[in-house]
Amino acid sequence: MATPVYSRPVGKRYLGNTNEMEVHDLSNERSACQVGEIIAARHAVTFSPDTLQQARAERYDNCAHCIGGSTR
């Protein structure tokens, strides 16, 4: 399940961008991910469970900068 967040999540690893349908790994965040901008634009979601597998199941694609292996 994806839950909208309006500030930087604490204790979560993965953050989805509902606008681009991409998922970011906050443990490997790069400036190019623009996570601050995603949150400010209110496009951020977290996942439950907090796993890449869950994000992928909800059709979020891997960010090329912090995860890689995009499938599109």
Ligand SMILES: [Zn+2]
């Ligand atoms: Zn990223």
